[in-house]
């Protein structure tokens with residue numbers, strides 16, 4: 001049994017304001033009777049510090065929406081509404097509730113648990129239109145969740161052989177490629193936004209702490225960050241390989257930005273890099289309309305690792321009008337299927353990023369066909385960043401973040417990944433799958449809305465449609 | 470059972486105020502003439518004894534925009550045009566996609582009065598989730614001869630195997646879900662059992678053992694044998710008419726249960742025959758069941774112990790739920806109880822509630838068809854749960870192929886749960902959901918009424 005991978009969470013509050021959901025206001029007709037102080041078990045209501053005859057303003061951040069003060073105030077003096085910032089933050093992909101749960105996971109590193117049933121819409125676009133399967137009768141993988149049995153979340157990066165060849169005397173002829181193991185199917189993608197030095201260093205340190213990697217452009221690799229070079233994947237243009245040869249000598253993987261030249265020259269480029277140092281090459285390809293064709297050609301040309309990058313909402317990058325742009329789920333499935341058709345899927349590693357916003361997106365992306373995922377925005381949301389989709393993408397950092405200790409920032413990132421790791425275990429435990437590698441492309445263990453809805457109600461809805469005609 | 474046989478008691482809310490849907494605003498133009506107080510028959514406007522000024526309007530009593538057509542409509546009556554009516558922003562904080570504010574309010578009204586709401590402004594039968602039950606509509610054909618409500622039978626038999634065991638018939642095709650001792654209070658369990666006996670149906674003990682106070686209701690209690698086998702004893706198996714094997718729970722399929730040490734109090738521990746203060750795991754799945762054959766062994770064991778009892782098998786809804794159902798039928802189960810992913814629970818990881826296993830709407834059809842193809846459909850009872858919120862959901866579930874349904878969250882809401890989701894938070898339910906039995910019975914009446 002391999003050594004157990006464990007992420008140690010440590011409660012790390014961040015003393016900065018963040019979004020909250022419910023706003024409580026006390027009306028003028030309050031008679032300061034103090035009933036609300038007794039009924040709110042979360043202590044949102046307190047008497048004034050200076051003048052205990054008067055009520056203090058409600059501490060609305062702690063409100064958990066139980067309605068008791070509202071219903072029990074003798075005067076009906078309290079009003080509750082959804083906070084404005086809560087309503088404005090995010091957009092149609094990054095839902096307001098996500099910010100609050102990511103923020104909380106970064107604080108305590110725990111799997112979000114609530115009472116009462118599911119509250120969301122029946123389905124939604126993209127990842128929200130699939131469910132993961134479970135097994136009624138399986139090996140007791142629940143034990144794995146509690147650590148008595150091992151569920152491995154590690155994945156392997158690199159080129160793999162389709163088959164092995166031996167000579168007549170039984171000696172291995174094939175040259176086995178090098179691969180790199182990382183213990184969670186998540187790497188960090190460096191956010192391009194201007195980060196303060198403490199945040200930058202903290203995220204890199206978190207990647208090192210977690211034993212995963214972070215994609216970083218060379219000019220960000222400052223002296224304090226160099227210490228973690230083994231966990232850094234520098235991203236460069238293929239024209240700059242020589243210029244960065246000193247850097248390449250120190251790393252395990254290097255990422256090349258895709259352009260058309262790479263399509264044909266990949267084997268030479270990889271050779272050139274290998275000559276400098278034994279590192280794996282990642283080709284970073286934007287998720288355009290024809291991404292599966294590009295990926296397939298790269299794979300046939302010997303690509304080791306291909307990183308498919310969708311936009312921050314998990315959408316195709318170049319779609320003309322917004323309507324026909326594919327979403328993460330369909331992009332990954334298309335790429336995976338194309339490689340399966342070309343009988344080359346098992347040889348190459350696919351990383352997917354863009355719109356990976358919640359823990360559930362990781363196993364879902366893998367079920368659709370990715371080997372692993374890369375994330376950026378959740379790391380920043382964990383630190384209090386606010387994201388607005390409309391009118392255009394806007395990321396705001398809380399004031400004072402640049403003064404927070406590196407260790408605090410790092411712990412929050414580690415906590416977030418700890419919570420995600422535990423959630424991944426929950427999903428895998430339910431499915432009875434004990435190795436994350438086996439999630440890849442297991443569409444048989446997923447339930448897709450389009451398919452099952454058509455199977456179940458297809459006839460029904462179709463009949464009505466024709467009847468209407 | 471006919472509509473009139475259970476007595477309905479009016480059960481007012483425990484709270485002083487209801488959650489308002491509308492906001493009645495009085496502007497500074499008000500001259501405190503008191504016209505509105507005289508015209509509104511619902512008591513929204515008041516001027517207290519000895520006061521010159523009108524009190525702040527009591528929003529929750531207002532019936533809203535539909536009042537426009539009344540000649541007492543205060544907005545028109547006010548000589549100074551000081552009044553206006555709008556949707557109350559507070560209403561947005563109540564409920565969610567599945568349980569909308571209207572549905573919660575409607576359920577509260579049903580639990581209070583025993584009848585469907587008279588208000589026309591509440592969409593209380595369908596939620597806003599945009600799929601499944603919320604996308605299906607019942608068709609009420611026009612021009613059908615009206616059937617006398619007293620002639621409609623809502624009975625269903627639970628034993629369709631013809632195997633000489635008890636011929637259990639319930640009067641309404643719905644029974645109460647398993648909520649274990651420890652997760653709900655004893656009074657709640659008793660009131661559920663009392664309600665079940667009034668309506669000649671069942672309630673379920675959940676997996677936490679069989680409290681002795683439920684003994685008077687033995688004929689209306691299903692006792693559960695869950696993976697932790699907590700509190701399962703020969704006597705408890707022998708005293709009931711139905712024993713339920715719980716394989717999994719829809720809201721956290723594949724994840725088993727976990728009772729925190731601090732919740733394992735003296736009485737809970739005694740009931741579960743466990744050591745007080747220790748964390749108790751219900752593993753997943755049954756560690757002794759790896760095949761349908763093992764499963765049959767368990768069912769036979771129950772059947773031996775209680776020669777008259779029916780056996781129900783509760784499973785969640787994976788892709789192969791149809792196979793599991795047929796397997797259970799061959800293993801000898803009388804009732805297949807499928808629990809969909811969108812149902813309620815005391816506490817579950819959000820990731821499981823949302824993502825694992827399929828919604829009940831698909832599972833019902835899948836299981837129904839598979840049993841039919843197997844020629845076994847008429848020999849088992851198919852019960853659905855996990856997302857049955859209203860009488861309309863119940864009817865839709867039956868149309869899709871179920872025989873009946875189990876409700877859980879609806880029961881909690883009738884006891885004035887607001888679905889705030891804090892029940893897990895260690896401090897327990899912020900609203901102290903304990904119950905008075907009549908509220909529950911009233912809900913049953915209202916849904917019965919609606920079903921007819």
Ligand code: SF4
Pocket residue numbers: 026029030031032033034035036037055072073074075076077078
């Ligand atoms: S219960 Fe109402 S009246 Fe009493 S102090 Fe609180 S807000 Fe004021």
Ligand code: SF4
Pocket residue numbers: 024039040041042043044045062063064065066067068069070
């Ligand atoms: S609604 Fe509940 S949690 Fe919120 S302030 Fe009032 S009593 Fe406290």
Ligand code: SF4
Pocket residue numbers: 493508509510511512513514530531532533536541542543544554
């Ligand atoms: S609108 Fe009708 S119900 Fe509402 S306050 Fe005015 S008179 Fe009363």
Ligand code: SF4
Pocket residue numbers: 115116881885886887888889890891892893897898899900901902
């Ligand atoms: S804590 Fe909230 S959701 Fe849970 S039972 Fe109480 S009112 Fe309902």
